[in-house]
Amino acid sequence: MIDLKLLNRDFDGVVTKLQKKRVSEEVLESLKGRYLQLKDIRTKLENAQATQNEKSKLFQVYMREKRDISELKIEVSENKRLIAELSEELRISEESLGELLLNIPNIPHDSVPDGESEDDNVELEKVGEPRKFSFEPKPHYELGENLNWLDFERGIKLAKSRFTVVKGVGARLERALINYMLDHNRECGFDEVSVPVITNSTSLYGTGQLPKFEDDLFKIEGEELYLIPTAEVSLTNMFADEIIDGDELPIQLTSATPCFRKEAGSGGRDVRGIIRQHQFYKVELVSITKPEESYEMLDKMVECVSSLLTNLGLPHRKVQLCGGDLGFSASKTVDIEVWIPSQGKYREISSISNTEDFQARRAKIRYRDGKKNRLAHTLNGSSLAIGRTIVAIMENYQNENGEIAIPDVLTKYL
RNA sequence: GGACAGAUGGGUGAGUUGGCUGAAACCACUUCCCUGCUAAGGAAGCGUAUUCGUAAGGGUACCGAGGGUUCGAAUCCCUCUCUGUCCGCCA
Structure with missing residues (x-):
């Protein structure tokens, strides 16, 4: 969540920055109003509580004497009524603030x-x-069915549409890619961990x-548990509530x-x-x-992922997202974004983000800086989405008779 | 799934006739003193969040979570969650 103190201190600045994310000034106005109201109520309540504490201490004095x-x-029971009233007010105020605050997106970086949309994203580097094809490159789903790597019908039979059974060399390729990427990431300085793929709702609030x-999450029936949409949730929330x-x-x-x-x-x-x-499988990076x-870390992560694609011989480009x-x-x-020949365009295969202290504030991820506790910054990125990497390899490495070459770096993993 | 037990600060662990305990003590840690040296001794500091204050320093909340009783609860009552042990079950 965004920093309410900052909103209060530099309202116009926050408004301007959040315009890039299409957050209206009215919403922020309302947020600030609720924040100030909350502070006011809390001050009143705390004063009443201070009175209560003071008076309560008199009892033992009186009784001793x-x-x-x-x-x-x-006297005290009247003050008690006041406390009850203020507490209720505070509760309502907190609820209304939270409702709004949890839905305000992060403030974009100045750069x-x-x-409006992905059309306005800025290409940083190709x-x-x-590759120039001497024939019409086939889409991966055609190649995959012909080679018996992808079994769409059985995926649907087992679950429903958008589930696929991967077979044969396709399945082995999937496993090889995972192993290769984990090894590569380790060389980039990332430690491998194995995490739960089901997390509680607190964790999902933490990462946003x-x-x-x-609506985009699969929830376990009857429990406050969800299947993770990305390992970012598990990895980042490992440090929730920690200093x-x-x-x-x-x-x-x-x-x-x-x-x-x-x-x-x-x-x-x-x-x-x-x-x-x-x-789908995905290898994730979190810092x-x-x-x-x-x-600096964001750049490092981008380079780590880019070099992965370079090593796989896959043409790609880096794009900075617009507001x-x-x-x-x-x-x-x-x-x-990786080049997809059958579509004649680049498609997202990884997304690397710096959330600054947005998730850290939600999840209470802090670190000790000398005597002080400060919010850390959290970053996450895919490295890579395995399914899409398979698509990219199939399409970019196909030859005219529908066979697919395997990138050199993977041969030792297959 | 069944039966017990428990949940206190970085750790261990006091505190259950409700008030002087936001919390003893020990360990760890930090700073300083002493000591001719990887030991020992001594002094002080050392939870989190929030709020007021330039600061010093105050206030408030928090002893798993939520509610209740009370002028006042870590301490009493209720609910929930989690953890441990034993049994059953399954990889």
């Missing part, structure tokens, strides 16, 4: 370009040249998936997990193939850093 306490009792994006020793930063973690998304609202998009699935080091395309929790995001 055998003085009459009936008058004191009346974020203004824009890496590698798309809840309350706003409940990390400053010497231990930065923390850099990587984990391979299945991810589950309902893809609500994406009806009709990428219906063919495995670009958009309800379940926890000191505030002054987080943008309108920026995710809810992100302050700055660099997407990495």
Whole structure:
């Protein structure tokens, strides 16, 4: 969540910055109003509580001196009523503030370009040249069915649409990619961990998936538990409610997990193939850093992912997201898009974000900086979405008879 | 799933006739003193959040979570969650 003190201190500045994320001034006005109201009520309540504490202490004095306490009792019980009233007011005020606050997106970094949609994103760098085909490249789903790597019908039979069974060399390729990426990330300085793929709602609030994006999550019936949409949830929330020793930063973690998304609202998009699935493997990177080091870390993570694609021989480009395309929790995001020959365009395969202290504030991830406790910065990025990497390899490495070459770096993993 | 037990500060662990305990003591940690040296001794400090204050320093809340009783609760009552042990069950 955003910093209410900052909102109060520099209202116009926050308004201007959040315009990039299409947050209206009225909403922020209302948020600030509720914050000030809350502070006011809290002050009144605390004063009343101070009185109560003081008076309560008199009782033992009176009783020791055998003085009459009936008058004191009346006085105090009136104050007690006041406390009850104020507490109720405070509760309502907190609720109303929280409702609004939890739905306000993060403040974008100054470098974020203004824009409405992905069309306004800014290309930072192209890496590698798309291959010139002497034939018409086939889409991965055709290749995959012909090679018997992808079994769409059985995926649907087992679950429903947007689930796929991966077979044969395809399945082995999936496993090889996971292993290769984890090894690569380790070389980049990320420690491998294995995490739960089900988390509680508190964790999902912490990283910002809840309350706003409940519709996109698979929930376990009858429990406050959800299948994770990304390992970012598990990895980041490992440090929720903790105060990390400053010497231990930065923390850099990587984990391979299945991810589950309902893809609500994406009806009709990428219906063919495995670009958009309800379940897919992804290798994730998460970093926890000191505030002054987080943008350096963002660059490092982008490079780690980019080099992964370079090593796989996949042409890609780095794109900085514009305000309108920026995710809810992100302050700055660099997407990495890989060349998809059958579509003749670059498609997102990784998204690397610095959320600054947005998630840290929600999840209470702090570190000890000398004597003081400060909010850490959290970053996350895919490295990579396995399904989409398979798509990219299939399409970029296909030859005319429909066979697929395997990138050199993977041969030792297959 | 069944039966017990428990949940206190970084750790161990006091505190259950309700008030002087936001919390003893010990350990760890920090600073200083002493000591001719990787030991020992001594002094002080050392939870989180929030609020007021330039600061010093106050206030408020928090002893798993939420409610209740009371002028007042870590201490009494209720509900929930989690953890441990034993049994059953399954990888």
